[in-house]
Amino acid sequence: MTADTLALLGGLKAVTASPRSFVRYGDAELEQLKEALAQGTLFYAHGKKVKELCARFADMHGVAHCIPTSSCTASLHVAVAALDLEPGDEIITAPITDMGTVLGMLWCQLVPIFADVDPDTHLLDPASVEARITPRTKAIVPVHMAGTPCDMAAMRAIADKHGLAIIEDCAQSYLAEFSGKKVGTFGELSCFSINEYKHISCGDAGLILTNDDHLASRCRLLIDKGYDRSGLLRIRTTPFLAMNYRMTELQGAVALAQLDKLESIVVHYRAMYDRFHAAMQGVEGLHLPVETLRGRTSAWFYMMRIDEAKLGVTRDWFAEAVRAEGAPGGGYIPFPIYLNDIFANQATLGTSHLPYSLPGVEIGDRYAEGVCPNAEMLLKTCLNFSMSLGQTEELVDQYATAYKKVAAYCMKQKSCV
Numbered sequence: 001m002t003a004d005t006l007a008l009l010g011g012l013k014a015v016t017a018s019p020r021s022f023v024r025y026g027d028a029e030l031e032q033l034k035e036a037l038a039q040g041t042l043f044y045a046h047g048k049k050v051k052e053l054c055a056r057f058a059d060m061h062g063v064a065h066c067i068p069t070s071s072c073t074a075s076l077h078v079a080v081a082a083l084d085l086e087p088g089d090e091i092i093t094a095p096i097t098d099m100g101t102v103l104g105m106l107w108c109q110l111v112p113i114f115a116d117v118d119p120d121t122h123l124l125d126p127a128s129v130e131a132r133i134t135p136r137t138k139a140i141v142p143v144h145m146a147g148t149p150c151d152m153a154a155m156r157a158i159a160d161k162h163g164l165a166i167i168e169d170c171a172q173s174y175l176a177e178f179s180g181k182k183v184g185t186f187g188e189l190s191c192f193s194i195n196e197y198k199h200i201s202c203g204d205a206g207l208i209l210t211n212d213d214h215l216a217s218r219c220r221l222l223i224d225k226g227y228d229r230s231g232l233l234r235i236r237t238t239p240f241l242a243m244n245y246r247m248t249e250l251q252g253a254v255a256l257a258q259l260d261k262l263e264s265i266v267v268h269y270r271a272m273y274d275r276f277h278a279a280m281q282g283v284e285g286l287h288l289p290v291e292t293l294r295g296r297t298s299a300w301f302y303m304m305r306i307d308e309a310k311l312g313v314t315r316d317w318f319a320e321a322v323r324a325e326g327a328p329g330g331g332y333i334p335f336p337i338y339l340n341d342i343f344a345n346q347a348t349l350g351t352s353h354l355p356y357s358l359p360g361v362e363i364g365d366r367y368a369e370g371v372c373p374n375a376e377m378l379l380k381t382c383l384n385f386s387m388s389l390g391q392t393e394e395l396v397d398q399y400a401t402a403y404k405k406v407a408a409y410c411m412k413q414k415s416c417v
């Protein structure tokens with residue numbers, strides 16, 4: 001056994017350091033929760049916590065309105081509903097994302113269309129977006145995946161040229177920047193997640209940003225059954241189809257405490273991400289992520305892909321070998337969003353196949369395998385791990401050692417064949 005014997009084959013593990021301990025929900029959250037309870041109401045329209053959260057989040061982004069919701073999936077549903085589109089209209093988005101990006105579109109009887117991603121940035125490729133525009137296209141939903149901003153100059157140029165709205169999916173990308181501006185400030189509407197896994201969490205909730213007064217007032221009604229809670233007079237009438245996606249004061253309280261920590265969390269994630277990235281430069285057989293020109297990631301997770309032909313192993317074997325070394329690593333979603341049953345088999349409402357069966361809607365091969373080849377290749381070969389407050393410089397250095405050890409082993413084995 002030598003130093004380069006893989007742990008998977010009985011060698012010593014490359015990772016010997018332990019994560020540092022940290023408290024995710026502590027005294028600050030408890031204090032906020034006590035204050036929320038002391039209000040005697042947990043209803044967002046009567047309490048102060050959700051209002052303060054929204055005011056601070058809007059302020060942080062220099063945006064006029066912030067609307068609270070129960071999740072980012074809810075935010076995205078409300079955002080597309082706010083656009084008041086016709087059933088059968090199309091929205092272009094990314095095939096590598098969370099299902100929450102597209103569910104609201106389907107509930108609004110809109111047809112999600114998937115454009116391919118760039119194999120290096122892993123983000124929507126503007127040329128592919130433009131190629132998928134039809135007379136029915138009404139909006140683009142760029143997803144700032146893994147914390148890395150899409151090319152918002154290109155997205156805006158396409159949107160303006162074709163008269164489309166932009167809804168940014170910022171679930172994974174708090175404080176990421178494009179051209180020095182925070183994501184969430186480019187779209188007509190932008191949606192954020194405060195679920196358990198994101199940079200900040202209150203268990204579950206979401207936020208919507210917009211500068212548009214009309215869209216903001218539609219969103220406010222859409223989250224609350226259409227009820228207007230703005231004035232002293234509570235008007236309980238429903239002007240259009242709406243949902244109940246309210247955030248409670250308890251969620252708002254915890255989210256407020258978390259918001260105070262957001263900047264320091266992003267600073268730590270970026271430092272760990274940059275350190276790992278620098279250590280991995282030049283490793284044969286691995287394609288490291290490339291940041292969008294003028295973009296700055298907020299480093300939610302680090303995604304690379306392996307060259308299976310060059311290394312002579314599969315992604316799953318490589319991931320297992322890396323995990324045996326003590327480093328994290330695995331794939332993202334198993335296949336592009338459009339290969340899920342709700343698209344590939346049009347399994348939506350009963351046997352209706354809505355919205356695909358609406359007059360004038362032609363799906364053709366738009367959800368067929370092969371429609372976004374880069375996304376398909378990437379999901380089969382990507383390796384990623386989340387950044388965490390538990391990571392230290394020593395730990396991420398050892399992660400890099402583990403990845404390099406496995407890659408070097410594969411290259412050596414290959415050259416012996």
Ligand SMILES: Cc1ncc(COP(=O)(O)O)c(C=O)c1O
Pocket residue numbers: 071072073074097098099100101143169171172192193194195205206
């Ligand atoms: C890119 C993206 N969009 C939307 C969502 C949905 O967020 P939520 O779980 O808050 O509904 C997620 C959550 O994982 C996400 O990562």
